[in-house]
Amino acid sequence: IFWPTPQNFQRAAMFSRGMEGWTKVASMMVVQASTIGLQYSFGVIFVVLLEAFGRSRAETAWVGALSTGVLEAAAVLAGVAVAQTSARFCVLIGGLLTCAGLMLSSFATELWHLYLSFGVLVGLGHALMFPVGIIVLNAWFDKRRGLANGVGTTGVGLGTLVFGPLTEFLVQEYGWRSTFRILSLSAPLAVTAALNYRTPTEGCNWRWLTHPCSQAQSARATQKDCSRAENASAASGSKVATRGSGEQQSTCAGLIRSAGLRRYLSGLFLLGWGFWVPVIYTPRFALDCGQPSAAVATVVSSIGIGSLCGRIPLSLLADRCGRYKVYRSVVVVYGLATISLCLASSATPAGVWTSYGVVCGACCGALMALTGPVAAEMVAGFNDRVTTIASTIGFTFLGTGVALGPPLAGWMFDRSGDYLQSFAFAGGSLLLGAATLTLPLHWFGETLSKAQPEDAGELPTLDTTAERQDAEGANLAEDGENVFSL
Numbered sequence: 001i002f003w004p005t006p007q008n009f010q011r012a013a014m015f016s017r018g019m020e021g022w023t024k025v026a027s028m029m030v031v032q033a034s035t036i037g038l039q040y041s042f043g044v045i046f047v048v049l050l051e052a053f054g055r056s057r058a059e060t061a062w063v064g065a066l067s068t069g070v071l072e073a074a075a076v077l078a079g080v081a082v083a084q085t086s087a088r089f090c091v092l093i094g095g096l097l098t099c100a101g102l103m104l105s106s107f108a109t110e111l112w113h114l115y116l117s118f119g120v121l122v123g124l125g126h127a128l129m130f131p132v133g134i135i136v137l138n139a140w141f142d143k144r145r146g147l148a149n150g151v152g153t154t155g156v157g158l159g160t161l162v163f164g165p166l167t168e169f170l171v172q173e174y175g176w177r178s179t180f181r182i183l184s185l186s187a188p189l190a191v192t193a194a195l196n197y198r199t200p201t202e203g204c205n206w207r208w209l210t211h212p213c214s215q216a217q218s219a220r221a222t223q224k225d226c227s228r229a230e231n232a233s234a235a236s237g238s239k240v241a242t243r244g245s246g247e248q249q250s251t252c253a254g255l256i257r258s259a260g261l262r263r264y265l266s267g268l269f270l271l272g273w274g275f276w277v278p279v280i281y282t283p284r285f286a287l288d289c290g291q292p293s294a295a296v297a298t299v300v301s302s303i304g305i306g307s308l309c310g311r312i313p314l315s316l317l318a319d320r321c322g323r324y325k326v327y328r329s330v331v332v333v334y335g336l337a338t339i340s341l342c343l344a345s346s347a348t349p350a351g352v353w354t355s356y357g358v359v360c361g362a363c364c365g366a367l368m369a370l371t372g373p374v375a376a377e378m379v380a381g382f383n384d385r386v387t388t389i390a391s392t393i394g395f396t397f398l399g400t401g402v403a404l405g406p407p408l409a410g411w412m413f414d415r416s417g418d419y420l421q422s423f424a425f426a427g428g429s430l431l432l433g434a435a436t437l438t439l440p441l442h443w444f445g446e447t448l449s450k451a452q453p454e455d456a457g458e459l460p461t462l463d464t465t466a467e468r469q470d471a472e473g474a475n476l477a478e479d480g481e482n483v484f485s486l
Helices: 006-040 042-053 057-073 075-084 087-105 111-127 130-140 145-152 154-183 186-196 215-236 252-257 259-275 277-288 294-321 323-343 350-377 384-416 420-438 466-479
Strands: none
Touching (some): 006 042, 006 130, 006 145, 006 294, 042 057, 042 111, 042 277, 042 294, 057 075, 075 130, 075 384, 087 111, 087 130, 087 154, 087 186, 111 130, 145 294, 259 277, 259 384, 259 420, 277 294, 277 323, 277 384, 277 420, 294 350
């Protein structure tokens, strides 16, 4: 029986906000499927572009690598745009750029045309679309942030499962030019799904060009987040940096003062060189080893299946065992699996290629899902705007290596005539990034706080206790702007 007591009304309001947070997860799935899912399927188009333009693998690989690299490197622009305008407006601009880039790609007559249209325009458009969902979910979730991002980014796996066979079919039936035109319809689909994007402090309004929240609302949210961080710190017996304790904590310049964040960004830059190489070259590697042409779509689909099935279990594991530790372990597995593929030959059965595709997709999916939450954990205690930008800055460092790794791997193939050096380089870069993530913090300078934990990925999280629910319920009853943390 629901007794009309103040506590029950407060808990009902919190439950309502929690359910609203999960609707943002569903919207994020559609946006991720329309953006990263299309990027994952570039391996199919890559094979066709090699034949259409007759250029080397290194030159042709720049098309997909530049697009993915710009997507990752420019992701921080989405954080700035969301902080200054709104999430929906940011996705709208990204959708317009993506649609224009895909349409212009269909009229390309030289390879450098695709560098600008697909590489820069589509990459920049996707950069303004895909990280916005991570920002929104980080604002809605706390304890189950990894799970929420894992579920939301399963859209990448769904998109790969759809765009892989769809792109293969469209290329075979209509040619690569018409394929680009048809794929441009993915941008309006993502913009429509993003109409549901808003932060808890934004309010139920549809004014796209306004700031997400007023200064008064932002101040109240900051004060309540600070109180929750201090309560969690006291409950766990450890300390985290608190908001408002210094000028450096209210500016983005203070981000690089954290040794944990420095180590994390350094590792992302190094592992980024090998992150995207298997996604682009594995389908062509399978064809060169004597696999039938249908293996291209099969390998791409297996990457999508791995990304779809691996994200949620690994995200749950990250919430339980520590997101930073799981992130580092996934990088090690990805690196070892990539190096093992160097042993592939014409005698390698199709099942090996499919299995590697599943592992590759699961690792890529988990890393994409956890990159933002891990970065947000390392700036716990900063104001909301700094946290928003930190959620995307990791993709910027990762994207720098992503943009340069595949062309370098293609150059290695053109020089040696096989993929041995290319995949050894990719696997070695991943393992080097994992080793960097293991280095002691004092190698990266002083930390923001002397009490900052050595493993920056294990900052204390909020416990779902009755006292915490009552405290958040009281804040919710006060002004209706509480951030619901699951």
